[in-house]
Amino acid sequence: MDSASSDSRIPRVIVLPRGINVGGNNKVPMPALRDALARRGYTGVRTLLASGNIIVPDPGGERGADTVCDAVRECMDTDFGVAVDCVARTDTEMRDVLAADPFGKVAVNGSRYLVTFLSAPLSPELVAEYEATDLGPGEYVFAGREVFTWAPEGVLSLRLDYSRLAKDAGCAATARNWNTVAKIVAAL
Numbered sequence: 001m002d003s004a005s006s007d008s009r010i011p012r013v014i015v016l017p018r019g020i021n022v023g024g025n026n027k028v029p030m031p032a033l034r035d036a037l038a039r040r041g042y043t044g045v046r047t048l049l050a051s052g053n054i055i056v057p058d059p060g061g062e063r064g065a066d067t068v069c070d071a072v073r074e075c076m077d078t079d080f081g082v083a084v085d086c087v088a089r090t091d092t093e094m095r096d097v098l099a100a101d102p103f104g105k106v107a108v109n110g111s112r113y114l115v116t117f118l119s120a121p122l123s124p125e126l127v128a129e130y131e132a133t134d135l136g137p138g139e140y141v142f143a144g145r146e147v148f149t150w151a152p153e154g155v156l157s158l159r160l161d162y163s164r165l166a167k168d169a170g171c172a173a174t175a176r177n178w179n180t181v182a183k184i185v186a187a188l
Helices: 030-039 065-080 091-100 124-131 162-169 178-187
Strands: 012-017 046-048 053-057 086-090 113-118 139-143 146-150 173-177
Touching: 012 065, 012 091, 012 173, 030 046, 030 053, 030 065, 046 178, 053 065, 053 178, 065 086, 086 091, 086 113, 086 173, 091 146, 091 178, 113 162, 113 178, 124 139, 162 173, 173 178
Parallel strands: none
Antiparallel strands: 012 053, 012 086, 046 053, 113 146, 113 173, 139 146
């Protein structure tokens, strides 16, 4: 984890950008991002892994997840020329995701167990459509603004990934593997 430790009693917002620092594209250096956010009044920001898991203190919960997410997205665009979708969760919501763990008894490899974070819940009609479709070889649990996926044959074998979910639902989406979700929660 980068940056200093902080008081765990202060509410936090976790901002999850889609596709930064992957394969040499959309480069956003985490130390520079923390500095740029500090100049905007977001102090005590921490980052986890280069792929962009940004933990932003929100004292009193006054700014809220959407405002913090918008500020991070705007900062990356303005300061680094990287315009990507971002999804945000509060620290409580992220802990709830980890606690839900619908594939905990079958997912034996955390890198093949994914959570797709959506900016809006899937409609019941879209969930019903997915449930009526053979999406194998993966298994899916649709839970509000999260889609849990167990991909025993690897993530490249999936027919329903975060890109398709975002397109079908008309919202922002990004995915993290279970190992990363656990690391984020441990860092809170």
